[in-house]
Amino acid sequence: MIDLHYWTTPNGHKVSIFLEEAGLPYRIFPVNIGANEQFEPDFLKISPNNRIPAIVDHEPADGGEPLSVFESGAILLYLAEKTGQFIATDRRGREQTLQWLFWQMGGLGPMAGQNHHFNRFAKEKIPYAIKRYVDETARLYGVLDKRLADRAYVAGEQYSIADMAIYPWIVPHTYQEQNLDDFPNLKRWFESVASRDAVKRAYALVDKVNPPKP
Numbered sequence: 001m002i003d004l005h006y007w008t009t010p011n012g013h014k015v016s017i018f019l020e021e022a023g024l025p026y027r028i029f030p031v032n033i034g035a036n037e038q039f040e041p042d043f044l045k046i047s048p049n050n051r052i053p054a055i056v057d058h059e060p061a062d063g064g065e066p067l068s069v070f071e072s073g074a075i076l077l078y079l080a081e082k083t084g085q086f087i088a089t090d091r092r093g094r095e096q097t098l099q100w101l102f103w104q105m106g107g108l109g110p111m112a113g114q115n116h117h118f119n120r121f122a123k124e125k126i127p128y129a130i131k132r133y134v135d136e137t138a139r140l141y142g143v144l145d146k147r148l149a150d151r152a153y154v155a156g157e158q159y160s161i162a163d164m165a166i167y168p169w170i171v172p173h174t175y176q177e178q179n180l181d182d183f184p185n186l187k188r189w190f191e192s193v194a195s196r197d198a199v200k201r202a203y204a205l206v207d208k209v210n211p212p213k214p
Contacts, residue, residue: 004055005047007032010168011168014165015053021164050099054069108166116176141170152189
């Protein structure tokens with residue numbers, strides 16, 4: 001059994017997508033970041049950087065005590081290696097998957113996150129910051145669009161943890177002031193991932209965990 005400490009953010013969705021795709025049994029423990037629950041001592045024991053998501057695996061491969069993992073990219077890699085799913089077994093394919101996983105962790109996620117902050121949440125609107133992060137998000141979308149010009153998925157022809165990591169950060173593209181029609185290869189890939197049953201189930205958790213306010 002996997003305990004998923006989660007909130008309905010792009011990083012949270014990455015892990016729920018994997019768990020749904022792999023069919024792993026899991027329990028959700030909501031961590032309401034709007035109420036600062038990420039700073040609770042019990043959560044900090046498994047996620048010392050006070051960020052969601054985090055997991056506790058009660059059946060780790062080594063047969064030992066429950067194992068906690070924090071950071072969404074590390075969780076995806078851990079689960080892929082645990083199950084033998086959604087990561088290539090050959091060296092070149094594995095490296096392609098990991099490169100694009102880290103591209104999301106080091107590029108798309110932080111830049112789109114800053115885009116969200118300055119566009120939607122900052123008390124003071126700073127035109128320079130908004131333009132900087134909107135433009136950088138557009139550049140990264142362009143990188144992804146070019147990558148997807150000749151392959152079905154980010155790491156190649158097989159759906160992988162790289163796709164699971166990237167997709168949730170494209171979902172809020174309108175918040176990021178991006179038009180998917182400007183990126184046709186990305187749009188085709190985005191619609192393909194969105195149509196997957198496991199992805200739909202993962203996003204349906206929003207209505208249970210953090211339903212939209214009327």
